[in-house]
Amino acid sequence: MxxxxxxxxxxxxxxxxxxxxxxxxxxxxxxxxxxxxxxxxxxxxxxxxxxxxxxxxxxxxxxxxxxxxxxxxxxxxxxxxxxxxxxxxxxxxxxxxxxxxxxxxxxxxxxxxxxxxxxPAVVRPAPGVEARVFVGSLWGSSSPVRVETPLLGVEVVLAGAASVAVPVPDGFELGVLVDSGSVRVDGQDVEPAALAVLEAGVTSVVVEAGGEGARVLLLGGEPFRExxxxxxxxxxxxxxxxxxxxxxxxxxxxxxxxxxxxxxxxxxxxxxxxxxxxxxxxxxxxxxxxxxxxxxxxxxxxxxxxx
The missing domain is CATH 2.60.120.10 (Jelly Rolls)
Structure with missing residues (x-):
C-alpha cells in the first residue's frame, strides 16, 4: 500500500x-x-x-x-x-x-x-462545501465519540473553486491535512498529503480549493503539554x-x-x-x-x- x-x-x-x-x-x-x-x-x-x-x-x-x-x-x-x-x-x-x-x-x-x-451527518457551511464532523463540534454539528482532551476532527469536501472560513475553537491549534486537489490555506499553497498547521490563537482560517475541487481533514485541539x-x-x-x-x-x-x-x-x-x-x-x-x-x-x- x-x-x-x-x-x-x-x-x-x-x-x-x-x-x-x-x-x-x-x-x-x-x-x-x-x-x-x-x-x-x-x-x-x-x-x-x-x-x-x-x-x-x-x-x-x-x-x-x-x-x-x-x-x-x-x-x-x-x-x-x-x-x-x-x-x-x-x-x-x-x-x-x-x-x-x-x-x-x-x-x-x-x-x-x-x-x-x-x-456523522453532512453539513454545508458554505456553497459547494460539505463537511462531516467525526470528533468534536463545528458548524453546529457535534460528534458523540468520547475523547480525553478537547479535539476536532472534520472531513471537508470542496467543489471546484469553493472556499470556506473555518472558525477555530478558542485555544485550539489547527492542522489542515490535504487529501486531494490543490488547496490554499490562508493564501498559502498546500500540496496533497501535506499538513498546514496554525498555532493556538488563530480564530479563523480560510480554505480554498482549486478548479478541480479538493478534500481535506481538519485536525485540531488544545496544545498537548505533556x-x-x-x-x-x-x-x-x-x-x-x-x-x-x-x-x-x-x-x-x-x-x-x-x-x-x-x-x-x-x-x-x-x-x-x-x-x-x-x-x-x-x-x-x-x-x-x-x-x-x-x-x-x-x-x-x-x-x-x-x-
Whole structure:
C-alpha cells in the first residue's frame, strides 16, 4: 500500500493531542493486495479510523467486530491496553483513507479500553462545501465519540473553486491535512498529503480549493503539554513504561495466554500476531509539543511516501 506519514515529523510532534497521521491510498487492491494487519497491541492512545473509499473489518480484544466504511468513524481507546486487527473486505476495490492516533493524557492513559462508532451527518457551511464532523463540534454539528482532551476532527469536501472560513475553537491549534486537489490555506499553497498547521490563537482560517475541487481533514485541539515516549504502537511516560508494554505483549504470546492486551478472536491471516520489534540499543527519548517561534507563517509538514 501507498502510505504517507504526516505525523509525527521532524517539524511537528502533535497538533493538539493528534500524534499520528497515516494517509494511505488510493490503491487498487487487485494490485496492492489491500490491507491485512494481524493482531497487534496499543496502549496510552486512541485510534481514529476514517475512510474515503473501501471497507476495513476491525476486530479487537473486547470482542468488537465492526466494519469501517467511508463517512463513518471508528474510535478505539486503547487506554491501559488493547489489541486489534484490520483487514480490508472482499467488497473493497479501491482502498483510501487515514489512520489517526490521539495521545491520552496521563490521567486517562490507564483507562479501560473501549470502542465507539458514529455516522456523522453532512453539513454545508458554505456553497459547494460539505463537511462531516467525526470528533468534536463545528458548524453546529457535534460528534458523540468520547475523547480525553478537547479535539476536532472534520472531513471537508470542496467543489471546484469553493472556499470556506473555518472558525477555530478558542485555544485550539489547527492542522489542515490535504487529501486531494490543490488547496490554499490562508493564501498559502498546500500540496496533497501535506499538513498546514496554525498555532493556538488563530480564530479563523480560510480554505480554498482549486478548479478541480479538493478534500481535506481538519485536525485540531488544545496544545498537548505533556512529554511522552512514543515507540511502535505504545505511548508511555518513560522508557521503562514502553519497555514493560513490549515485554507484556511478547510474554503473553510466549506463554500462550492473552495477557494485558487481550486476544483477538476470529482473525484469519498469514500470521497469528505481529511481534514487537527489538528496542533500539539506546534509551528512548520523550517528545513534546514543538511550536513555531515567530508566528510569521503557516508551517507546512511534507509527507513523502513510506512505500
Amino acid at each position: 501507498t502510505v504517507r506519514r504526516t505525523l509525527p515529523a521532524r517539524e511537528r510532534s502533535f497538533v493538539g493531542a493528534w500524534c499520528f497521521a497515516d494517509h494511505y491510498g488510493p490503491d487498487d487492491v487487485a494490485t496492492s493486495g489491500g490491507m491485512d494487519v494481524a493482531p497487534h497491541p496499543h496502549c496510552g492512545l486512541a485510534t481514529v479510523s476514517w475512510l474515503f473509499s473501501g471497507e476495513v473489518e476491525h476486530r479487537d480484544s473486547l470482542g468488537t467486530v465492526a466494519v469501517v466504511r467511508p463517512g463513518e468513524v471508528n474510535l478505539m481507546t486503547a487506554g491501559r491496553g488493547i489489541s486489534h486487527s484490520e483487514v480490508s473486505t472482499p467488497a473493497t476495490s479501491v482502498l483510501h483513507g487515514a489512520q489517526l492516533w490521539v495521545v491520552l493524557p496521563s490521567s486517562a492513559a490507564g483507562a479501560e479500553p473501549r470502542f465507539e462508532h458514529h455516522v 512529554e511522552v515516549v512514543m515507540w511502535w504502537n505504545f505511548i508511555g511516560r518513560s522508557h521503562e513504561e514502553v519497555l514493560a508494554a513490549r515485554e507484556e505483549w511478547e510474554s503473553g504470546a510466549a506463554g500462550g495466554v492473552a495477557g494485558a492486551f487481550g486476544r483477538v478472536e476470529g482473525y484469519v491471516g498469514p500470521v497469528a500476531r505481529i511481534p514487537a520489534p527489538a528496542l533500539p540499543g539506546v534509551r528512548l527519548r520523550s517528545r513534546g509539543n514543538r511550536r513555531r517561534g515567530d508566528g510569521s507563517a503557516t508551517p507546512v509538514v511534507e509527507a513523502p511516501p513510506l512505500s
